[in-house]
Amino acid sequence: xxxxxxxxxxxxxxxxxxxxxxPYFTEVYGNPSSLYSVGQKAKEVLEESRERIAKLLxxxxxxxxxxxxxxxxxxxxxxxxxxxxxxxxxxxxxxTKFEHHAVxxxxxxxxxxxxxxxxxxxxxxxxxEASQVADAIREDTALVTIMYANNEIGTVQPIAEIGAICxxxxxxxxxxxxxxxxxxxxxxxxxxIDMLSISAHKFHGPKGVGVLYARGGIILTNIxxxxxQERGKRAGTENLAxxxxxxxxxxxxxxxxxxxxxxxxxxxxxxxxxxxKIPYSELNGDRENRVKSNxxxxxxxxxxxxxxxxxxxxxxxxxxxxxxxxxxxDPSHVLLAIGxxxxxxxxxxxxxxxxxxxxxxxxxxxxxxxxxxxxxxxxSPFWGDLVSxxxxxxxxxxxxx
Ligand SMILES: *Cc1c(COP(=O)(O)O)cnc(C)c1O
Numbered sequence: 001x002x003x004x005x006x007x008x009x010x011x012x013x014x015x016x017x018x019x020x021x022x023p024y025f026t027e028v029y030g031n032p033s034s035l036y037s038v039g040q041k042a043k044e045v046l047e048e049s050r051e052r053i054a055k056l057l058x059x060x061x062x063x064x065x066x067x068x069x070x071x072x073x074x075x076x077x078x079x080x081x082x083x084x085x086x087x088x089x090x091x092x093x094x095x096t097k098f099e100h101h102a103v104x105x106x107x108x109x110x111x112x113x114x115x116x117x118x119x120x121x122x123x124x125x126x127x128x129e130a131s132q133v134a135d136a137i138r139e140d141t142a143l144v145t146i147m148y149a150n151n152e153i154g155t156v157q158p159i160a161e162i163g164a165i166c167x168x169x170x171x172x173x174x175x176x177x178x179x180x181x182x183x184x185x186x187x188x189x190x191x192x193i194d195m196l197s198i199s200a201h202k203f204h205g206p207k208g209v210g211v212l213y214a215r216g217g218i219i220l221t222n223i224x225x226x227x228x229q230e231r232g233k234r235a236g237t238e239n240l241a242x243x244x245x246x247x248x249x250x251x252x253x254x255x256x257x258x259x260x261x262x263x264x265x266x267x268x269x270x271x272x273x274x275x276x277k278i279p280y281s282e283l284n285g286d287r288e289n290r291v292k293s294n295x296x297x298x299x300x301x302x303x304x305x306x307x308x309x310x311x312x313x314x315x316x317x318x319x320x321x322x323x324x325x326x327x328x329x330d331p332s333h334v335l336l337a338i339g340x341x342x343x344x345x346x347x348x349x350x351x352x353x354x355x356x357x358x359x360x361x362x363x364x365x366x367x368x369x370x371x372x373x374x375x376x377x378x379x380s381p382f383w384g385d386l387v388s389x390x391x392x393x394x395x396x397x398x399x400x401x
Contacts, residue, residue, distance in 0.1 A: 065233055070198065145173075
């Protein structure tokens with residue numbers, strides 16, 4: 001059996017999306033900036049896509065900027081808000097310890113320029129409270145940037161509440177909604193979101209295309225300089241096929257969201273119940289308050305990297321930590337942020353189900369994980385120390401899911 005269960009890393013492009021994209025490679029291939037008709041047709045489709053995406057997010061078309069993906073949108077949002085703040089002498093930014101690296105590393109660069117960054121602690125359940133944000137905002141705060149759903153543990157933050165606080169205090173609020181937009185209904189106006197990032201390849205669209213929504217009145221700083229595309233804020237010939245694919249993919253995701261979530265919730269329950277039976281394991285992140293596709297566990301006495309390679313041998317594609325950090329031996333900053341000690345943060349497993357997953361696949365994942373863990377523990381010196389009592393267990397033998 002082959003089970004792809006790493007949809008938080010990327011997703012397969014849906015056939016409907018591929019079909020919608022094809023004419024923009026071979027027929028309507030004009031440059032939207034060209035004045036002849038094949039260029040103007042491309043321009044029309046570009047603007048129609050902008051309108052359709054704006055509608056899905058509750059924004060207006062002029063507030064939608066196409067980017068090369070989530071990372072670029074995060075970079076541009078944060079840098080823009082920082083520049084706007086600096087002009088008024090505001091050089092303080094509030095974020096959290098468990099953001100995606102596209103956010104954390106951008107903040108680190110701004111820190112070198114003299115910005116002061118407050119990274120909020122995350123509770124053990126993987127959620128921050130809106131009151132933490134309220135308490136952290138100062139007179140000189142230029143930006144609050146907090147992810148909507150975490151990419152490793154799937155936990156969902158109180159975004160509308162945070163949005164209301166930022167609005168009241170007059171601080172720009174950005175959210176990285178890359179993992180949320182296909183699982184949670186988003187309306188930027190109702191939720192008081194000033195800036196938001198999404199990426200097509202996380203919801204069955206193509207890689208290399210995303211959106212930065214920026215509320216009217218927020219002046220963006222260019223990250224890529226050149227031509228006057230995207231109202232002068234993002235140079236480069238538009239990735240029209242990608243934009244069309246993203247538009248169709250987002251419409252599909254939003255239209256089928258409720259039925260997908262209902263289906264995924266059942267599979268999530270089954271998966272959590274199955275993995276909880278493995279001794280000395282624990283779910284990471286809140287049991288309820290998480291996107292329905294995500295299950296993330298820590299296991300004592302196993303090493304995440306070995307776990308995922310052996311699972312790959314069984315045809316199960318999952319991840320340990322995040323795709324960006326696997327390859328390094330550092331434990332996940334997300335698991336450390338929710339208070340997992342180093343020794344179990346290394347033994348983590350993220351399963352992110354697709355909408356087409358089945359009960360049989362979930363059962364196969366559970367069976368495979370249980371087998372691999374038993375095998376890995378059988379020759380782990382660390383596990384040996386736990387069994388002999390030289391080391392204390394961190395988790396109870398069994399937790400009730
Ligand atoms: C994948 C991801 C990104 C990066 O998006 P790309 O389009 O791959 O650059 C940013 N933030 C989160 C939360 C993600 O999951």
